[in-house]
Every structure is written in C-alpha cells, then in structure tokens.
Amino acid sequence: AQTVTQSQPEMSVQEAETVTLSCTYDTSESDYYLFWYKQPPSRQMILVIRQEAYKQQNATENRFSVNFQKAAKSFSLKISDSQLGDAAMYFCAYRTRGSGGGADGLTFGKGTHLIIQP
C-alpha cells in the first residue's frame, strides 16, 4: 500500500520569506501523480500544485514550486514570498496512474500546519 509522510506537523515563517514543506512517499508504482493541497480554516481543500511522475521538470505555479526527486521518493513544496493568506494546513497527496478504470483515490499525508508571522 502506498503511504505519504509529512514529517513537519507545523512550520512557521515570516511574511515575505520562503518556506519549504517536506513530503516523502512510498510506492512500488512507476507512474503516478503527486499533489499539494491547501486547507484553510474554512476546511475546503484547494489544489496548489500537481506533478506527474513521468515528467522530470518540476511543476511551478506562481509563488509555489516543487522539488520532485523520484528516486528518493521526495516531493517538497516551496512557497516563495510568503503571504498571510498562505496560512493553512498543507497536505501532500498521491494517486496512481494506471491503465483503464478503477481509480485508487488520493492517499494523503497527515498535513503540515503553516503559520505566517506578520
């Protein structure tokens, strides 16, 4: 079974600075997708960024970028120029990419609570 581990229960960063959230995963699959979701106090899950395992290039979305190390099974999220609105729980998630139907659903890590200090 696939597992996703987020080793940092909580991170704190000054506004405008850069912070990196860690995520490792364990899988025997070679083709899969990785995601970072943000969950603010409203509890709605918001997709931040996604990475396809077959793509070597790291995904970026404005101030958000990932460092995807497939061999190390590592998928960290870097947030540049942190803003107060970035404060939230961040979840790393994994999903296999197989042929045909039968999606497996997302496997989530336990989350990292990100605090932005003004």
Place this chain on the structure above:
Amino acid sequence: KAGVTQTPRYLIKTRGQQVTLSCSPISGHRSVSWYQQTPGQGLQFLFEYFSETQRNKGNFPGRFSGRQFSNSRSEMNVSTLELGDSALYLCASSFEGARGNTIYFGEGSWLTVV
C-alpha cells in the same frame, strides 16, 4: 461555473441513526469521490463513483455506502452511526475520472454523532 456542492453542511445525529449526505459535482464531471477527515485518522478515501458505478472503495465497513445518479450527483449513506463516525466528509469531483485529472473538493459536510 459552480463548484462542488455538498449538503447539508452541518448536521447532528444520534448514535444508531443513519445519515445521507449529498454531493453535486462540477458540471461535466463524471467522477465523484468521498473522503472522511478526522483529527485522529486524517484524510481517508471512502469510495469513488464513475458513470453510476463504484470503481473503488477504501477500507471502511459496510455501514458506509454510496451511489451515483445519472446526472452524476452522488450520495453517501452511513447506517447505524457510531460516535467515531463524527467527521468532516469531503466530496470531490473530476472530469472523466482519469486519475491524473485535477480533483476539486467541496466545502464538506460536518457530521457530529452524539
């Protein structure tokens, strides 16, 4: 374009009762999946429906069931409620159910079992 809509948003039930939660996916999305979020277990996959068929199921007892209608709307049902079923239930939808497609979540339904 409306997002994923879940109803009701909040509800309180008594142990032993049953509950039905509803989810309307984003227009055009045919895949609907359900997740349970609790402080202790985190986010766990319940099941996924695509074109009215359950494609996969997480590790939950048979008290948890669901269905999908022809318009892609989905319901999940929990029978014989237990205190441990108190959780945030999140519904998500994606286009055509392809595994890599972006999965959009609703705001969730808060269930409290007393």
